[in-house]
Each structure stands twice: as structure tokens, then as C-alpha cells.
Amino acid sequence: MTMFVALDPNGRLITIENAHRGISCNCTCVSCGEPVMARKGLIREHHFAHVSQKKSCYIQRESLLHLYAKEVICDGLGMQLPHLPGIYPNSEDTSSWWDFETVTPEVRQQGFQPDLVAELKDGSRLFIEIAVTSFIDEVKLERIQAAGTPTIELDLSDLLQSSQPIPSESSKSYILHQPHHKSWIYPEAPTIAQAFEMQMPDPRSVVDLHPPRTTPALQEQRFVIMQMWVSARTLPSGSVAVRSWSFNPQITELLKTWRNQFGGEYNPRYKNWIYYPNSREEILARLQALDQN
Ligand SMILES: [Zn+2]
Structure with a gap:
């Protein structure tokens, strides 16, 4: 070669x-x-x-990509990241630029070694995992949770499949500036119930004034698409969480295409795709149109 x-x-x-x-x-x-x-x-x-x-x-393109991603993050001293789980900012922005003071490759932690460790201005740390073909497994996930350090995973599998040269300005920009291939491994996304609680008014201000609010918006809608159950749940933020109950590559591909089209993110922990409030109606309409029920 x-x-x-x-x-x-x-x-x-x-x-x-x-x-x-x-x-x-x-x-x-x-x-x-x-x-x-x-x-x-x-x-x-x-x-x-x-x-x-x-x-x-x-x-191998895989090892080249892994090496290059580490290099551009070390040089870039920052990255565009999706909001931390459970944070629903008022603005339309779904991600923000994080500045790093230092970035150090492969610093051994208790029982595992993140690809990069970034130190933030406030002295806190962020672990960065770069996934090209292999992703964080259960054992590593447990160790990350035990460490309690915010951890972001970059999924560069799309870049692996693409013909973009490495190194190149375009692949560098994709790694640093695109938030959609990045997901938070820790902290975890709150459960639907926790997310709902976060949106509830402060209990002290509503004591004895209102009965507990019912949540029609949180009701789950179910569809049958390509003989598979697919559910959609509207979250308190107005985003919609879509998941296929059994793994089907075609459905995954479809949900991914929508994510690329409208924005959104994949949550590996809950195996669901989150689409933001401004595309919720369109996503639900598309699911409805595909429904074989
Ligand atoms: Zn050689």
C-alpha cells in the first residue's frame, strides 16, 4: 500500500x-x-x-483517524460539545464550545485509560474517548462512573467510512466543530422521570395549590415500522425520544438520516435518538406515515 x-x-x-x-x-x-x-x-x-x-x-485508516483526532484535540484546546445531559438551555443552541487549558493523551486512571484527559479553566477534568470501530464497553463504563469525571465519546465511524483525507482541514473541522457525533457517557442522561422532575416547579411554591400535574405530553406513542415496534416519547424539554425496541439496521439508518437532517443526538445509554423541539412534529408525522398498524 x-x-x-x-x-x-x-x-x-x-x-x-x-x-x-x-x-x-x-x-x-x-x-x-x-x-x-x-x-x-x-x-x-x-x-x-x-x-x-x-x-x-x-x-490502517482506523488507526490514522484515532491518531489524528487526538492530535487535533490536543492542538485545538477545545471542542464543540452537546449540552450536558439534563440541561435544557433556553436558547436554540444545542451545543457549545468548551475551552481546555491542557489536553494530555493517555493518562492512566483507576483501572482504565481514557484517550485524552482535558483540564478545564476551573481545574476540573474531562475524559475524552475517541471511538472509531470499538466503543466503551460495560466494564469501562463502570470505571468511568466510579471515577465520576465527565466523559464524552466521539463516534468517528462516519469519518472512517467517508473518503475525506486524513489529515485535512475538513476532517479536523468535523472532529472539533460537529457536536452530533459526540455523546456524554458520564454524567448519564436522566431517566424520563428524573427529567420530568427537573421541569416541575419548585414544590415549595406550589404546596397545596395544585394537585400533581398530569403529563399527557410524556405519553408514549407506538408505531410498527418494518415489522418492528418503534416508540416515540415527548420529553419535558419538547424534544422527542425515538427508539426501536429491537435492533434493526434499516431503522437505525433511517433514524440516523433524520438526525443528520434535523439535528439531534443518539443516546447510547438508552439506545434512543433525541430530536429537538423544532423538529418534533415532523418526526412524529414521519413515524405516523410509516406506521403499519
Ligand atoms: Zn513502516
Whole structure:
């Protein structure tokens, strides 16, 4: 496999176009670490080659992406993140930019090692997990919960499937600025009941004034789509949570397409897709239209 990417003397990914010609590029192989030279002749496509003449290493897009995501977050010292679970800001913004003071790769924690640890201005920390093909499992989730440190997971599987070059400005922007592929692993999203309580008025102000409010809006609607049960629940925030009760790749693909179209997020903990209030009616109408009941 032709090598178009290498590590520069500072250990950063560099493409062949940006490398100095020959051995003076001072680059090393991403895969084996051996010195490479930049072959930029007139005949063959420009590429890197091991100085030792051994044959090219196979550089997996998956590991390249993992490495690159860490690099851009360390350099970017910040990221656009969805709101913390349970926080429903009044504005239409569904995400905000978080500034980091420092970002350190692979600092070992109690029983696990997050990909990156960011330190915030207030001294608190954020764990960052970069998932390309493997995601946080139950054991790691338990350790993250025990650590009690806010943890965000980036799902870069779409970037893995895409043909966007790595490194590139477009993939960098996707990693840093797109909130939709990021989900909070800790703190967890509140349950429907907890979310409802958060929206209830302060009990001291309503004592003996009103009977408990009923919640028709929280009622679940059920649909049968492609022979599967799909439910939709309107949350107190006005967002709608949609989940398929059994795994079906076509339904997952459909819900994902809607998420890309209207915005929203996937909540891995509850395996549901959240669509924001401004698209709720459209989402419910689409589910209704597909309903085979
Ligand atoms: Zn190599």
C-alpha cells in the first residue's frame, strides 16, 4: 500500500504534499516508526518510502483517524460539545464550545485509560474517548462512573467510512466543530422521570395549590415500522425520544438520516435518538406515515 502520510519530526501527521523532498523531510513511518523519505519525482505518484528500502507498511485508516483526532484535540484546546445531559438551555443552541487549558493523551486512571484527559479553566477534568470501530464497553463504563469525571465519546465511524483525507482541514473541522457525533457517557442522561422532575416547579411554591400535574405530553406513542415496534416519547424539554425496541439496521439508518437532517443526538445509554423541539412534529408525522398498524 502506498504511504501518503507520515509523522514529522514533532510526531505530527504530515501528508506527502507538505513534506520536503527526500530524506530531509525527517519523517518517520506511522506504522513501524522507521525513518522514511519523501519521494516526489516526476514519474510515480508522490509517496513516502522507508529509507531502509523495506516494503511499504499498511497504514490502517482506523488507526490514522484515532491518531489524528487526538492530535487535533490536543492542538485545538477545545471542542464543540452537546449540552450536558439534563440541561435544557433556553436558547436554540444545542451545543457549545468548551475551552481546555491542557489536553494530555493517555493518562492512566483507576483501572482504565481514557484517550485524552482535558483540564478545564476551573481545574476540573474531562475524559475524552475517541471511538472509531470499538466503543466503551460495560466494564469501562463502570470505571468511568466510579471515577465520576465527565466523559464524552466521539463516534468517528462516519469519518472512517467517508473518503475525506486524513489529515485535512475538513476532517479536523468535523472532529472539533460537529457536536452530533459526540455523546456524554458520564454524567448519564436522566431517566424520563428524573427529567420530568427537573421541569416541575419548585414544590415549595406550589404546596397545596395544585394537585400533581398530569403529563399527557410524556405519553408514549407506538408505531410498527418494518415489522418492528418503534416508540416515540415527548420529553419535558419538547424534544422527542425515538427508539426501536429491537435492533434493526434499516431503522437505525433511517433514524440516523433524520438526525443528520434535523439535528439531534443518539443516546447510547438508552439506545434512543433525541430530536429537538423544532423538529418534533415532523418526526412524529414521519413515524405516523410509516406506521403499519
Ligand atoms: Zn513502516
